[in-house]
Amino acid sequence: MIDEELLAGAARGDVVAVRDALGAGAGVEARDAQRRTALLLAAAADHVEVAKVLIAAGADPDAQDVKNDTPWLVTGVTGSVAMLKALLPAGPDLTRRNRYGGVSLIPACERGHVEYVREVLKTGIDVDHVNDLGWTGLLEAVILGDGGERHQEIVRLLIAAGADVDLADRDGVTPLAHAVAKGQRQVAALLRAAGAH
Incomplete structure (x- = not known):
């Protein structure tokens, strides 16, 4: 009880x-x-x-x-920076995977949690982790994002953190190709400026 x-x-x-x-x-x-x-x-x-x-x-x-x-993993879904900071001293496993095979960075990228992405990248989490769908945080930000300011800023943060801008999905489609197909001109421009093909 x-x-x-x-x-x-x-x-x-x-x-x-x-x-x-x-x-x-x-x-x-x-x-x-x-x-x-x-x-x-x-x-x-x-x-x-x-x-x-x-x-x-x-x-x-x-x-x-x-x-x-x-x-730890649910902080990537909620986007709570305060909870991230509360949990970090407990030594969470940054490589632990959710049911989609993703680390906490990936749902945060998809959902547009800019401040969370900014903070979690400081932990040394794998910026190029690939989930069971074959997607990285960058791919999720493009494929499931709306191309708006929040997702543009996440793309900037991922690029600054050293994300592989040409790491394609399991069908061989790159983040830039997805951005172009979705009409995300600003995201495509950011990727091209980072050397994406």
Whole structure:
């Protein structure tokens, strides 16, 4: 019962309830029916203060649920820089893959989370990681992005971080070819300026 209180408190962002549950003996790695830990629930809902309490109690930033999500990986989906910074001291595995075979950088690129991409690139995460779809963060920013200012800035950040601008998808289509096909003129110009073919 006390484990359920911990999980519920984490999900709703109740720092006091989380501290009380831990103090009463709740397991910091207790899991719900989807195998989500309290830290994963807190990370998914961006409850940063709860996450800090759990990390101080030794919570694992790499504990995977039934969908292969981890507290660290969901930060790429939410785009929370505050949560990224809260989790980094816990030493997350930057190579851990989500259910699509991607690292946290990739969904952030797709979703247009500019500040998250800026911060996560500082960690030394693999800028050219290829997921199970055959896509890198750069390819996702182009293929699934809208070509607008946020995705343009992400393309700039990836280029500055040394992304391989000619790394094609599994069909041999390059980021530049995708940008041209989608009518993303500004993105195409950025890629050409970086030497893309």
